[in-house]
Structure formats: structure tokens, C-alpha cells
Amino acid sequence: MNEVAQIGRHHSAEPDLQELLRRVALGDEQAFASVYDAVVGPVLGVVRAVLRDRAQSEEVAQEVLVEVWRTAPRFRSDRGTAVNWILTMAHQRAVDRVRSVEAAAARDHKAAQLDRTPEYDDVTEQVEARLEREQVRRCLRTLTDIQRQAVDLAYYRGLTYREVAEALALPLGTVKTRLRDGLIRLRDCLGVTA
Amino acid sequence: MSTADLHTLTGAYALHALSDEERQAFERHLGECEPCTQETAELSATAARLGLAVSLPPRPAMREDVLRQIRTVRQEGPGGPALPRRARTASRGRPVSRWALAACLAAAAALGGTAVWQHERAEDALEQARRADRGANDIAAVLTAPDARSRTTKLAGGATGTVVVSDSRDRAVFMASGMTEPPRGKVYQLWFDDDGSMRSAGLMDPARTSQAVLMRGAVGGASGMGVTVEPKGGSEQPTSTPLALLNLPA
Numbered sequence: 001m002n003e004v005a006q007i008g009r010h011h012s013a014e015p016d017l018q019e020l021l022r023r024v025a026l027g028d029e030q031a032f033a034s035v036y037d038a039v040v041g042p043v044l045g046v047v048r049a050v051l052r053d054r055a056q057s058e059e060v061a062q063e064v065l066v067e068v069w070r071t072a073p074r075f076r077s078d079r080g081t082a083v084n085w086i087l088t089m090a091h092q093r094a095v096d097r098v099r100s101v102e103a104a105a106a107r108d109h110k111a112a113q114l115d116r117t118p119e120y121d122d123v124t125e126q127v128e129a130r131l132e133r134e135q136v137r138r139c140l141r142t143l144t145d146i147q148r149q150a151v152d153l154a155y156y157r158g159l160t161y162r163e164v165a166e167a168l169a170l171p172l173g174t175v176k177t178r179l180r181d182g183l184i185r186l187r188d189c190l191g192v193t194a
Numbered sequence: 195m196s197t198a199d200l201h202t203l204t205g206a207y208a209l210h211a212l213s214d215e216e217r218q219a220f221e222r223h224l225g226e227c228e229p230c231t232q233e234t235a236e237l238s239a240t241a242a243r244l245g246l247a248v249s250l251p252p253r254p255a256m257r258e259d260v261l262r263q264i265r266t267v268r269q270e271g272p273g274g275p276a277l278p279r280r281a282r283t284a285s286r287g288r289p290v291s292r293w294a295l296a297a298c299l300a301a302a303a304a305l306g307g308t309a310v311w312q313h314e315r316a317e318d319a320l321e322q323a324r325r326a327d328r329g330a331n332d333i334a335a336v337l338t339a340p341d342a343r344s345r346t347t348k349l350a351g352g353a354t355g356t357v358v359v360s361d362s363r364d365r366a367v368f369m370a371s372g373m374t375e376p377p378r379g380k381v382y383q384l385w386f387d388d389d390g391s392m393r394s395a396g397l398m399d400p401a402r403t404s405q406a407v408l409m410r411g412a413v414g415g416a417s418g419m420g421v422t423v424e425p426k427g428g429s430e431q432p433t434s435t436p437l438a439l440l441n442l443p444a
Contacts, residue, residue: 027269033261040256045248052343052443058253062260069264073271080235087245088238095210098346136247149334154209155244157337157344161211167337167369167406173202180205180237187240 017082024072050094050158139189147182208237343443371404387418
């Protein structure tokens, strides 16, 4: 709990997370617990954004976190930051799940139970998470409508770019370039470096 | 797909918006294209920021669950690039092609510049106007609504149907992919299910096997939706067994 307090401050927390992952790779369970504390919020957020269903999102988020443990020895810091590695994995897993029709059946099946699950998540939002959210929102507003809709549908709804093209009634080529130039503009606005 | 086409897929790739085949083709290309690799890394990092912005507090007991699980999971050995799962096999052992690299650089150069950007702005405005006629803005508004919820089902012949509902907008979108064309003179008609009584929600375009349709009318108290095959022009009430019946997502 104490090594990495907040992932919202990932620029400063990142070296710690990298070091923690290195220890996780050596089988250090305590280091893993710290990694868990640092990334569980964003991992769950990404998965839930794509899957929507609370129970299924928790299941996939758990799988992702176990995957972090299992594959930590493969993490290479020269290929990107630890938090990128983990969130990329989380998004990929969520998208894989949403695209498998078997999952859809299970999701329907669970719907009745879900409706009765009480809300537990009225936890105070952490300041750093809110700052991150506001910065991303501000930058999303600098995109054109089409760029923003395309990026939103692809990332937060897990659609393929073909499905995005269908949904927005746009040619495939347009969607491809809008996803790219939309992300490029976001990258520049957020000051992201790889 | 040409090399220049592949290069423009950096954004879709970073957002996991490619099909398996396209992803594999793109990953082969990545092994041959240094600037693409750089751009892909940057755009993936940008996508991760979209993820950081939607952080959610977990159920407290989940921590213990995960920590218990890892005690039973054996870790992998080191080695292999830290790419997403399918990336590894796909990009292995492809020789670098000089021609591909040159083409890739040319594509990267051609895509920069404000002239291109301004042209695209104009194109965007034009497209906005064009697609306004088709209700695409309304479709997007439902799909991107903060409270949008979806449910997917399998239809006959390997097709899938997804219904997306936004309570705040009181509208629903039905997205079909891979549907067979309806028999001649027939159309697919959409219905809202108001506790057992079916209310027409409009027709699908019979010429398209994959499409997103804004369902006609408000969702209201509907608890489900259905799709039937009806004579051209549609029916007042369903005249055939539904191809699909879905509960609306809660």
C-alpha cells in the first residue's frame, strides 16, 4: 500500500511501479500487492467502460491482474511504461471478451442477478484520478466531433473500426484516419511520449 | 492491403479496433517499419491515458481474492517481447524489407502537414452534413452516451445483433453484423417489447448485411426488443416468429 500511493500521478509513480514489477517478476508477492493497489482502479475502469456489466468486469479485471503476476518476467521497460503495459493488457482483454458471443450469452444470463446487486462504489474519488480525468476530457474536447466519436466508440465501447464506420455511417478509410489523427492530437495535447 | 494503408492503422491498432487478420498483418508491418513502431508506441500510451481517466474503486474484497489467486499461478520465464499476447508469434522472424521501409517513410511524410489537416477538417464538415440525413449523429449520441448499455446475441447463420440503450436519451440502437439478406420482398423489422405487446421500432435496410439502426421511437417502458421478417414496408404487428428476442440491458 505504501510504495505507490496513487497511479493518477503516474509520471512520478512510474519508476516505482517499474521497480515493483521487477520484484514481482522475481516472485515477490508483497511487491505484487503494491502493484495491485496502484493499478486496480484504472484496470477496473477500463474493463468496465468496455464491458459495462459489473460482475463480468470484475471477473476480467481479476484475470488481468493475475496475468500481470504471471507475465511480469516478460515486461520490458524499454518498450513502454509499466502502467501502459498493464492498461493495454486490460483493454485487450475487455475487448476480447466483448467480442466473444459466448460471453454475450453469459452476460444475459447474469443480468437478473445484477439488477439486484446493490451499489457499493460511492467511494470518494481520489484527487489525482479526477485531475487525470479532467485533463483527458479537456483534450478530448480539442478533437473534431468525428475524431472524438470514433475514438470513444473504439476505446470505451470496444468496437472494431469497421463497426465504428457502420455506427457513424462513414467510409472505412475515413474512420482509420480519424482514429489515427484523433489519437495524434490527443497525444500532443496530453504531452505523451512513448 | 498496401504498406501505406497499413501505416494509417496505427490508431486503430492502438485502440484494439482491428480484426485478428488485420492485426496480424499490421504486426508483420510493424516489424519492418521503425517510424510505425514509434508512432504505435506513442498512440498506445495515449490510449492508456484514456484508460487512466476512467479509474473506478474496486470492491474491497477483490484484493484478497486476487492475492489468493496469484499464490496458485506459476509465473512465466523471462524472454519474448512484452507485446500483447497475439503479437509475439505474428511478428517473429520477418526479415526487414528495404522497400517496405522506404514506402513506410514516404507514407509517414505524406500524412503530415497542415494542408492535409485543413483538407481533412473541410472533409469532416462535409461528412457531418451528409450523414446528418442518415441519423448517424443520433446513433452516435446513443452509442456514446455515458449511460449507454449494450447486450449482444447470436442470430441465425452466425450473425450477431447488439442492442445499445441510453436511458438518458430514451433511445436505442440496434447493430447487426453478418446478417443474411432477407428473402425477396421481405424486410427485417425491429420491435420494442412492452411487456409482451410488440411496438414497431422501424425497418432495417434490406440491402445491407451489417448496419447500425436508430430504433424508431422512445424506449419508454420497453423491457425487450425483437427482430422479425416482414413483408416489404413492414407490418403493424409481427407476422412471423422473431429471429431474435433480447431483454434490454438494465
